[in-house]
Every structure is written in structure tokens, then in C-alpha cells.
Amino acid sequence: MTDKRKWLETTFGKAVKKAPERRPAFETTSGIRLDPVYAAGDVREGVDERLGLPGEYPFTRGVQSTMYRGRFWTMRQYAGFGTAEESNKRYRYLLASGQTGLSVAFDLPTQMGRDSDHPRARGEVGKVGVAIDSVRDMATLLDGIPLGQVSTSMTINATGGILLALYQAIGEQQGVAPAELQGTIQNDILKEYAARGTYIYPPEPSIRFITDIFAYTAKVMPKWNPISISGYHIREAGSTAVQEVAFTLADGIAYVEAAVRAGLDVDAFAGRLSFFFNAHNNLLEEVAKFRAARRLWARIMKERFKAKDPRSMMLRFHTQTAGSALTAQQPDNNIVRVTLQALAAVLGGTQSLHTNSRDEALGLPTEASVRVALRTQQIIANESGVADVIDPLGGSWAVEALTDEIEGRAQQYLTRIDEMGGMVQAISKGYVQREIQEAAYAWQRRVEAKEELVVGVNAFKSEDPPVPVLKVDPALEVAQAARVQALRRERDQGAAQAAVDAVRRAARGTDNLMPVIVAAVKAQATLGEISDALRDVFGEYRENVVL
Template sequence: MKKDENFQKQYEEWLENTNKLIEKYPEKKAQFTTSSEIPVERLYTPDNVDETYMEQLGFPGQYPYTRGIRPTMYRARNWTMRQYAGFGSAEETNKRFRYLLEQGQTGLSVAFDLPTQIGYDSDDSMAKGEVGKVGVAIDSLEDMEALLKEIPLDKVSTSMTINAPAAVLLAMYIAVGEKQGVSKDKISGTIQNDILKEYIARGTYIFPPKPSMRLITDIFAYCAQEVPKWNTISISGYHIREAGSTAAQELAFTIANGVAYVEAALQAGLSIDKFAPRLAFFFNAHNQFFEEVAKFRAARRIWAKIMKEKFGAKDEKSWQLRFHTQTGGSTLTAQQPDNNIVRVAMQALSAVLGGTQSLHTNSRDEALALPTEESARIALRTQQIIANESGVADTVDPLGGSYYVEALTDEIEKKVNDYLNKIEDLGGAVAAIEAGFMQREIQHAAYETQKAIESGEEIVVGMNSFKMENEPQPELLRVDPSLGEKQTEKLLLLKEKRNNEEVSSALQALEAAAKGSENLMPYIIDCVKKYCTIGEICGVLRQQFGEYQGV
């Protein structure tokens, strides 16, 4: 935007007075910097935004969706309050789910233990010591039935953070719905199903990239026909950020992965406007408040342009980036854990001001253990206070038009597009992952952040500054150490009472289908209904597909 003469005069007066003050009281830094190394100016004016910024800004619910994907946003309805939960047995987690729903949570989000995430049964030697520790142990349909007991699947949507064996857990969910009398076309929810970020940042992969992408596109195709309300993938930047990336890297690598999934689906013969409206994203809300707001706004704009201009999608829903947000786990401290309540509140507020569709707020004690019931309640209340007492949901995109926010949004968009061009030059996301490009970029960013924390340049309240001696320790949640034995006993009983001839037949049919090119979802659903275990199903696929060994 151009400055008029009066503005120019006022600006020069302000600059002169500011420079005099700086001579008397020097600033801590000549140029303040965010974690993504975007310079932050002392003041933002119309000169900091592009002359066409109003065109880029647009209106809520209109392309390119900078201001939100719905015209009314939270004036019509609040975001889904979806607290991530899961620990110990299916019965214990079911109790926590029902407690959170009673406290006003509006959607479920399931955390699975590590053996489940990498396709091992609880009685496998690989699972020893990990059963039920970081999430709930699910070995078979029997466990899934217990997990969802008395939860009406036609009324509650469920997000499942599961990737390599996502098809198996989705099959179990479908089977439980049918047992409740809820047909496939009535259930709603999301599976994370994002294997590429596992290779980049998280590590809970099983199969190599090619067969993994086959499983993902099989889910896309099956759900487009049979489970139309299900979000078939949640393309995740959350774990990329937790691994140490900057905000721009989180966005760039996530969107690059999204492009790879779209290309894989198109190569599999799927129509873009059939599957693209069910794609969803999952982002981190970190500490740099305004940068996070700008990141979410830039994400919508970038994805809309890619889907419309690169892929030629016609359906407006294919252009819209819908996303879930979780507050930053890596920002929480074991020291003075009550401080984490404040951190989480600020991060949650940035997600809401950025236009999220769904939100999880971390609990204060998660740097130490799984959250207690009290901590989980406080985390949920944080969202409810933002929704009902702060007023930030009363108008759409209240920060829209801020010179600072718009300039940050533009800067992040530029940085992300630079990364996307580099990744395209490398041959796309899969090739960039195989070459270790994204991994190296994240490692470098994480190293620089850790150096800044250890030197004290970056202040972490209560940890490297404003410390306390002999601070009180909170009461922590403890998982039953005998759970592994109990799950093993349950598996033994299951294998005795199920029809093992039907189990063997279903697994053989899956093996034959895996050797060919048929869609695997119907075969996996059949295995699940026969009470094949997750270890048995993934074992068959391991034999056919092999295991990924990393770079």
C-alpha cells in the first residue's frame, strides 16, 4: 500500500523520536527474530504489506481462504474440542473417554500404545515393557469393542492417531459401528494415516514407502465409496515440529507430503474431487503467538492455490484446507509444570485465531507422564474458557488486516514456496525423504534451537530462567505394570474361543490379495471381523511387503 504525504510525515517523526530513545535505552537486539528466522520489525505499517494484500486477504469462506474456510467460522459453531487420550487397557481408556464427554468434550481422539502403532500384539517379544504405556493397547476387535463401549458412533466423531496399521484400526472401527447398528456411511472421524512424516520425524513405520502408499490409496478409494463421512488422512506437521523444525519447515514438509498423497491417488486412477474433500491436516501450535496465527492462515492459502492451479480441482471443498491443531508438547517443561497451563492457553488461542477446525490442548503434566484426570479436565476447560469467555470467537478472523499478521503470513508463504520448489527439484516428497533432505533440515533447526536454550539466548521460564529450588512434585498417573501379562492372557482366551479355521482362511485371502493389486480394505475388514489380531494381519503384510529400515 502507498503512504500518503501526511502518513509519511507522521512516520518520519515517529522514527526520529524512536531513534533518540534507542540512543538512550539501547534495544536488547537490533532485530528481534522468531524461531523461523523471520525478522520482526519494530513497527508494521502499510509499507510492510503488498499493494494487492486485500485481494490476497479476501473474505472468509472464499478462495484462497486466508481468513478461514467457512463464511461464519465460530459464529455458527465452535471448533471440535477433541482431547487426545489413551492409556493402559481399553476399559481404562473407555472410562476416560466417557469422563471427558461428560465434561463437555465434543469429539474423541485415540492414542495407541507403541506396539499397536507398529503392528505388534501385546504378547510379542517386541512389545515387552511398552504395553499400554503411551496409549491404549488394541490387539483385536474385542479390545476395540471395549474401547468404544456405550459410545454412540453415529453421534460422536473419532480421530485415531494411527499410521502404518491405519487400515486395520479403521476396519475395527467400522466393525464396531456395524455391531452397534451404525452403517459405514453414518460413522465419522479421521485416521492419521500419514506414513511419510513417519519416515521424516516420528519413526513408527512398518512397510517401505511404495506398499505404504498403496495401503493409503486403497483407503482413499474404499472410503470414497463406502465411508463418505470419514477423513481418510490427516497429513501431519505436528510431529515434524515436535522433531525440531521451524514453523515454515513444518508447513512446507507437510504440504509437500500432501502433494505426494494427491499424486499417488491420481496415479491409482482416483478422481481428485472424489477424494480431496476428505483430506485433512494436523498442525502444531507453538510458542511464537503471531507467527503461529500467520502459519495457519498461510497454510490455507498455499493449499488452495496448489489444489486449484496445480491439480485442477473443480470442487471448492477440494481447495479447502481443514485442520486439527494440538498444542506444542515439546514446549512443555518438567520444571514448574503449572506454567504449562499458561503456555497451552496461549498456543490454543493462536490456533483459534488461526481458524482451526478441531483442537487438542495438552495437559500440564505431560512432560512427566500421561495426564491425570484432573490435568485432562483443566486442559479441556482451557478450550471452553477461550470459546465462552474470551470473545475471540465472536467475529471471523479478528486479526485479519493487521499489518504485522499479513506481513508474517506473506513471509511464511514465501519461505514455504521456496522449500516446495526445492523438494520438487529433488523429485518430490518421497525422493526428498529418501535423500534425507527434510531430515537434515529439521536436525539443523533443532540443533540451533537447543543451542539457543542452553546458552540462555532463548528463555524457557522455570527451566533456564526464573528457576525454583525444592519445587513441589505433582501427583502423576501410573500405568498398571502388569498390563502386558493381562493383555497376553486376554489374547490366549480369544484365540481359544474364536473360529481359527475362519481366521486362517481370512489371512490367506489377505495374503493372496496383497500379492496382487486388489483393494486390501475389504480383506482387512473380513480379517478383523473374524477376530484376527493386529499382529497377525500386519505379519501377513510384512511377509509380502517387507519392512522399512530407514536411511
């Protein structure tokens, strides 16, 4: 009998009989049963090999050898609303407040390839992000921001290549060569079909566009991350932590396979792949999730894709705290939630981090709320001490056991997806959507039954005074529509039309799309015009409803 078994049967057992535990069983959000205490025997043999050391395969303990002892993670605050002028003011404010990288939110028309004066854009311009229609808007958005010094993340998918082209054009206007530009476009269309919905084209041409971007950035913009493979939105849609890891890595596998089929050498592009994860409230599970994802991806790249370069095996990731965990009730409680989530991301070894603001369940964040969110990161970095030791929870029996369990369960999902023919097939069959929906439903049922307590929502309620909410002036939409109409009148129409026609021809053939899109944005073709040219050739995707 081990010491732990003896303790469970004697000391612990007697205590539980006298005073029962709070619940019949303790589980993580992924349904992993938690022991009351963990011991060495709870961790599988070979833990030292699975752990490795920071900066070395399998990167469980971090992708950099010095981690935050060298420099802190990049502190990005996701921001963008209204017009380019309004967002530019917010970016300047954030940079002046100590933010170390930009993170741009685009409005729905921009995400869906519609100009601001399009009938289907009405009522949505500038509401959930900034409206960008042309190279003029991008110049205004980035006015006064030195692109040779700032790393920029752009949350954009179906139109990601167009926004990348616009960014390159403005960089060149500032005198910054494309090879010196640093940043990331999200560019992850598979999770849009599964969890979010801002897709335009069907999967096959969408993935062709993505692999074109891989090839283009590898050659022209080597410091740019051409994709941020996103589990964030999968988790926001209701997945468990295990599903977030599995479905995100399955998307990554699909993109790598597509690039290899297109003739790219895996070590030529895989080192610039990046990932994007969610950070939820269950701190130990979240830390273990990040560590498991790193180790699993390293093994996939080494064993499945035969990568030779260690950088191809590194899972570098950005983290955003959980928007779905924010509550409209008692919004100040969200500051505490975000702090826990940010701490989990740091303990898990993130490369960059966005902390949500306390008022985001009510509307776009105010400047005061954004400042608190940024200060949360700065306090963790400079006052908590957790950044001074690499992988400080490494070796914890509980964390190592959870890391192993999450890795094993995620691998089971990956095996199942492979048996279906890959992630595209799994999505087309509705398997991924159904798994996420069932997990979201199960969680909601537990909250409604008070099996899971959400402070201020189903427990510890109180009536709090209302908090200020940022409102976007409807007049901004009128001004933005007028701006794009003025551009069409003032530009060289022949040059713009010829450039759009070139995009259409490239889409019909096999040439890389990026050079012609760069030429089109420089000719002042609009985002909507370029997107429509691709629509003419690729068509539009129609969702399969999963019940």
C-alpha cells in the first residue's frame, strides 16, 4: 500500500466521514477527475524526458531558454472601433501607457470583405472593430506608429491577405522594407467554419489563399507570422480545454499538410506558424493545457512531418483572457477573473497576452477599463515574481498529471479526426461543431443547476450601480461610407480596375495571389472590390447547419 493510498483510507477517509467534501466529485472543465492530493506515483514514468528543459525539445517547459528572465511577453491590448482616426487615438494611448505591441480588431464588414458603403454593411460599420476599406484608411490607422519598431497582430481571417497587403504598403510608405515588418495575421479559416462564422469562400480556395500567404511571407516578409492558428474562438464557442487543444492542433495539421502538398518545405515555413489560445478560470487546468499543447505539437512536427529545424517544432502562442467568462453582472468581478486568467497564461509560458477589460460584457471597453486591464499584466510582470522562474509549476505532481491527461485526451481526438480524413472532413461532417455544442450545453446546464457557481450570476448576487459604456457614434458610419466613395472618385480608375482584373486572373490560375493583391491595394482598389474579384472565381461558402 502506497503512502497516498494509506492516507486516503485513514487520515483523509476519517476526515471526510466527519465533514463531507463540498461536492461528490471534483473535476476540471474538461471533466478530468481531480484527486484530493497528488503524489509522485500519480505521474507516469519518464516525466523527465517528457519535460525536457526550456528551449529544448519537446518544449514542455517553454520555447525560449530564458523565457521572461530575458524579456517579458509582448503586452498587446486588442483594440479597434469606429473609424481609423478613432482607433489610431486608442493605439497611441495604449502605446504611451506601456503596451508593447498592437492588436487590431476589425469591424464585421471588413472581416466579411464588404466596403463600408455596401448595403450589407449597414449598421455594422465600426461597431466591433475598426473599418478599413482602402490603403488610405490603413495609412490613417497607423499614422505616427513606427512600423519598423512595433509588432502588430491583426485579427482577420477571410480577408487576411488583403489586410497584410495594406500593412505592407503602409510600411513601405514609412520607409520600412517588407522584410523588416513584424507581426501576425490570424488567417485561420478552419476555425471560422467550426466556431465563429466570418468566412467568405469555400474551404479549398480559402486554404489555397492561406498557403499562398505562407509562401509569400517566407520569401518576402520572413519576420511575419502568416497565421495564428486559433483555439480562442473554439473555446469561446463552448469547447472544453481538451477540445481547444485538439481542434486547434488539428487545424494546424491541416494547414501544414496543405502547404506541403503545395510544394513548400516544412522547415521553410513552420517556424513562423503561431497559435492563439484562450485562458479560462481553472488555473491549474489552463497551465497544464498550454504545456500539453506545446509538447503535443512538437511531437507532431517531428514525427509526423519530419521537421528537422527545432524552430519548426516550437508552439509559439498568443493568449487572450476569456471573453465568455466575463459577466455583465458585477463587472468589477471581471478584474479578478482576468487576473487569474492572465496569471495562468504567464505560468503556462505565453509569448504575448491580451487582457480583457471589466466592461466588455456590456460594450466596447472604455479607456479607463483598458488601462486597468493593461496594468494587470504589468503588475503580474513586475510585482508578482512569477516571471522570475521559468515554468515555476513544472514538476508539480498535480500539474504534470494534468498535463499528461490533457495531452492524452487531445491525442484521442486527433486520432479520431485522422480516421475521418482530416479536419476539413471532420468539419464538413459536423463532428467538430457538434462536440463544441454539446460541451457548451453541458456547461450551461451545470451553471443553471448551480453545480458550477458564477459569482454575481447564480451566486452572491447584488445590485450594483451601472458602469459607463462606450458608444460608437452612428455618424461615423456615414462619414466612413463617404470616405470610400470619395476614394473611388479621386483615384486613377483605369489603374484600379486593371489591378482588380489581375487579381481575378490570378485566382483562376495557380499563381500566388499575394503579389497581385499588393499591387491592387497600392492602386487604391478597395477591400470590397478585391474580395468581390475573389468571390467571382471562388464562390461563397454556405454553412451546413448542425443540430
